Amino acid sequence: MSLAVIQMVSQDDVLANLASARRLLEQAAEGGARLAVLPENFSAMGRRDLTELGRAEAEGHGPILPWLRQAARDLRLWIVAGTLPLPPDRRPQDKPNACSLLVDEQGERVARYDKIHLFDVDVSDNRGRYRESDDYAHGADVVVSDTPVGRLGLTVCYDLRFPELYSALREAGAELISAPSAFTAVTGAAHWQVLVRARAIETQCYLLAAGQGGVHPGPRETFGHSAIVDPWGRVLAEQAQGEAVLLASRNAAEQAEIRQRMPVSTHRRFMTPATPGPARTEKL
Secondary structure, eight states: OOEEEEEBOOOSOHHHHHHHHHHHHHHHHHTTOSEEEOOTTSSOSSOSOHHHHHHHHHTTOOSHHHHHHHHHHHHTOEEEEEEEEEOOTTOTTSOOEEEEEEEOTTSOEEEEEEOOSOOEEEOSSSSOEEEGGGTOBOOOOEEEEEETTEEEEEOOGGGGGOHHHHHHHHHTTOSEEEOOBOOBHHHHHHHHHHHHHHHHHHHTOEEEEOBBOSEETTTEEBOOOEEEEOTTSOEEEEEOSSSEEEEEOOOHHHHHHHHHHSOHHHHOOOOOOOOSSOEEEEOO
16 A cells, blocks of 8 residues: 555644654554655644744754654655645745655655645635635646655645646656645635545556644634545545555556556647646756
């Protein structure tokens, strides 16, 4: 069971969230996972001091990055660290990005994806108004990376509504795509599964959709229904609400056969550039 997706109900206590994530990652490693995906905002949900949190991490004073490196080393596990606030590498005083990090089993950073599409919408729930751009800067680059379980493309949550990004990841060679998320209960009930399955079907990739699933500070309620979906759109594992560790295996031969029998990537007639920046490839 080489793939793991982790669902959490994160709160605003960073250390408590990290303890929960460690326990769930241990379960994933015990289940045979080589790669585990944590959800969006896994370490800090509902905090308003994101700039300060991100700056502390970038300067080496925060708890999240040392924890991440240690967990990967201890468990011999590749980890997609959902999202955490981090300023741009070259501009540490700027507004942070919603950053998804890929670290290897040695605890080394292999890739960084900064969320491109920010959730600035109005939703008919208890909170009503979401403006991620108040707290975060937009990312710019499409990111893919080689891993022991296949070539991984990185996305986050609201990105699911923008298929041109997923097409760009497929063009860059993605075989799996991570989508750490915190979909609202309202938008999730309406669109979550159809979006996750559609992105898997159109890219012929495994979708690793790790969500938040419960009630958080704010008040905010997330939809959950984390899932692993195969390139044919089949849901291999799913969890409605609460904490969970979902496990599945990648069948590389079957994926290759699906792509050979239905070569959609060679049939495409329209392509819209996904971002202002170029695709960035990270290799082992």
